[in-house]
Amino acid sequence: MSEAVFSAAAAKPADTQARTFLAGLLLVSVLPAAFFALVGGPLAGNAAIERFADLGTVLGTAHVALTGWFWTDRDYRSHIHTRQRYFYAFPTAVVVVSVTAVYLTGPDGFVVYLALYTLWAYHHFGRQGLGVLSLSAVGTKSGPTSNAERQLCRAAPVAGVLGAIVQIPALAGHEWAEPVRLAGFAAMLGVAAVALAMAARQARRGAPPLRAAMLAMVGLFFLPVYLLPAPYGAAAVGVAHSFQYALIVGYMAASRHRASPQQWRLPLGALVLVYLALYLVLRIEGNDQSTPLLAAATTAWMGIATAHFIADAGLWRLAQPFQRTALRERLPFLFRG
Numbered sequence: 001m002s003e004a005v006f007s008a009a010a011a012k013p014a015d016t017q018a019r020t021f022l023a024g025l026l027l028v029s030v031l032p033a034a035f036f037a038l039v040g041g042p043l044a045g046n047a048a049i050e051r052f053a054d055l056g057t058v059l060g061t062a063h064v065a066l067t068g069w070f071w072t073d074r075d076y077r078s079h080i081h082t083r084q085r086y087f088y089a090f091p092t093a094v095v096v097v098s099v100t101a102v103y104l105t106g107p108d109g110f111v112v113y114l115a116l117y118t119l120w121a122y123h124h125f126g127r128q129g130l131g132v133l134s135l136s137a138v139g140t141k142s143g144p145t146s147n148a149e150r151q152l153c154r155a156a157p158v159a160g161v162l163g164a165i166v167q168i169p170a171l172a173g174h175e176w177a178e179p180v181r182l183a184g185f186a187a188m189l190g191v192a193a194v195a196l197a198m199a200a201r202q203a204r205r206g207a208p209p210l211r212a213a214m215l216a217m218v219g220l221f222f223l224p225v226y227l228l229p230a231p232y233g234a235a236a237v238g239v240a241h242s243f244q245y246a247l248i249v250g251y252m253a254a255s256r257h258r259a260s261p262q263q264w265r266l267p268l269g270a271l272v273l274v275y276l277a278l279y280l281v282l283r284i285e286g287n288d289q290s291t292p293l294l295a296a297a298t299t300a301w302m303g304i305a306t307a308h309f310i311a312d313a314g315l316w317r318l319a320q321p322f323q324r325t326a327l328r329e330r331l332p333f334l335f336r337g
Helices: 003-010 016-040 047-053 055-072 074-081 084-139 147-165 177-204 209-220 232-254 262-285 292-315 321-330
Strands: none
Touching: 016 084, 016 209, 016 232, 055 074, 055 232, 055 262, 055 292, 074 084, 074 292, 074 321, 084 147, 084 209, 084 232, 084 292, 147 177, 147 209, 147 232, 177 209, 232 321, 262 292
């Protein structure tokens, strides 16, 4: 981005609410890594702290239920109903096929499913990273994201997912796991170095501090996977993603723009109960996924998150006119001035 663009942007300061929102996104992106660093380091072995840290499993996926908010918004609901096969039939088919395949193929099939799910999840995290960076670009009035920034948002989750996949228990013991982790760590350090260099360059050229800081955060987002002991690094990434999503959707819901939640309380509430019930069953039964039924139940629990991935891919595609207009109407403070 040219120096002139950042200089012109500096003459138009961001809206105060926009700065607060963006600062909040930065804060919730960093705090989980700091917390899990303590849990995996100085506070390691403290039973009470570790039980509290177990909530990371829930917090890292709890935002999935917030996708249901889009059904309570009349405009989004109308958009969803124009593509019912995509938003209803496709996620259902993915979950049914996944559960059936895991049940029939046993432990090996479940490991394959976990690896594929992790790949999809980190792709999903990376897409949100680009979205967060785009929101910061709009909110700070500093011009659109550059091609280099977009490429960085694609590279970061690829580097991060290599470390996450080899933390899957059934894969961690293989002889190739450590070389893959080291390759991923090297790639992650490279992504982080490029992000910091790009952020420093933006700052020198007059970019608003929040824009440069958001770029650095996006580049460093997956680094905890390598710096923190398993499973705390992956938990930190998942919880940070969850908190980002909760903050964004919370602001959108607070606008109360064309909201009509009454008719969707029952089906969305039922889905949340199913999700919690599956989680409780898995916690009671333990982490052993060797039995086909338990592996299938775990797949069904994760399948609800997969449905969230699919729905979000259709609801946050800001290259399309409806999504851009809807976001502008629900987060108007980002677009003032």
